[in-house]
Amino acid sequence: MQNTLLTSARTSVGKLGTGLALLLVLLMLFGATETYAQSVRAPGNAVNLDDGIEDGPSNALGDDSQSDFWRNFRGGDPNDIKQMLEARPEGAVLTTTGQHWRELRENYIRKYAGWFPLGVIALLLLYHLIKGKMRIKGGFSGKTLPRFNINQRVSHWFMASVFTILGVTGLIILLGRPLIAPYLGKEVNSVLTSASMQGHNLFGPLFIVALVWMFIKFVRGNFFQWVDLKWIFKLGGFFGGHVSSSQFNFGEKSWFWLVILVGIVMSGTGILLLFPWLVDDLRWLQLSTILHAGGAILLISVLFGHIYVGTAGMEGSIDSMLKGEVDENWAKEHHDLWYEEVTGKSATEEEGTS
């Protein structure tokens, strides 16, 4: 009895399924789906994207490879520095230079920048331990020569003050994340970075003022001369021997021009970073951050050498920038040509014999 009922039910369901399948085929054949589509038709102002396309989107990439397609899409090869500089944003749909800029900044500049100043300090310490302070051979004579006037000294220390503030705040901005955050915490780094950014932006324009002032006050006497070649060949006398020089030696002149030229780059890039709307291409700003950071590390590194020679490294040097005067024996030893020029006496002959 039960089997009879099950068999009957199966037969009924099979007939119903067959019927529904036939109905679906009939509906499809007579365009019932069109009726369904019309019931949810698009608004009157809609655009039918299928209009005009006969064969569908086959061979969309044409004969280009995937890499060529995406390279063109993003507007040039981001690994090509020339293209990075020359490519115009109008031609690009998508730029990936930001990713490469970020990698350069994170993986190279932030990772290694701090080692350059530290390396210079280590070299100076090593030199000082081996050679010691460079003494005035004849000792202080007690007689002095005017070397820098009051305006030169004020401009020098004005630049030194502004540079110190910019250097400290700049290093916190650049290296805070890898050097401060892991040890003092992200909150401390955030506070210091916020403060440094405000201070850096505030004192940046004063650096330009200081740069112009220093250039005007010190350019005279800082042009390179043939006698500077002797200074180079004798390594500045740092490893023995006397080196003749005029008012400024090759090292001082190089430092002056380094400050001026790199300072111009720092000023230009700093202005772009301070007023980013001056350019419409983001790559100028990316390039500016790289040049700004690189220039800063270069100046800070060499600055340690300048500070060393001006203070602990050479006896009598600091007087020139604090008092404006230097001892005559210091002048004879380190700037003999200048000594002869301003005194009219020979630097090699003893007092009273000339």
Added chain:
Amino acid sequence: MTFLQFVEGPLFYVAAAIFVVGVVYRLIGILRLGGERDLARPNGSATGGAILTVLRHFVPRRTFWRGSSFHFVAGYAFHLGLFVLLLLAAPHVAFLQERVLGFGWPVLPHWAFILTAEVAFAGLIMLWVRRFVDPVQKLISTSGDYAATILTFLVMLTGCLALQESHVALRATHMVFVDIWLIYFPFSRLIHTFTFFFSRAQTGATYGRRGAKL
């Protein structure tokens, strides 16, 4: 009470009270010093001499221009900059309105604030540098001069570092230096903010009474 609330509240009010009482005490002390009565017949007006000297000394005489141009430029850059920042910076006006006066006034736009701060900082740094590289000025400078300069610099610097107003710690640091500055003010070289008027007036009155050409 947070640390910021403390330095902006009780400590600030105590510092401000010490500032006001201290300045008044110092000025009354100077006035009470008096002077010996001049029995000579006056050849001119002491009051006129005093007023004229107070005003004329704001600009150096032509004879002294060459030697004092640096101090004229740097001095005005710093002092005018500082007063503009003190009285017209938006956070200062908001603070005074909320905590002290109950009313405010128009403030500097942000760009003008930055420009004024740069002028003030340039002036202050130049004056400070000159103090230790000029042999004469170095000779007459005391530790009090350097302390006043450095403290004022730190007040200005911490204020500018807190400009983003995104960290309580920076605002609190600025307020700590402001409070110290207010307490230190009456008993230091900073009192010249008020006493310059007395010294000029005294000199002007003396020479004005004698009929000297001022």
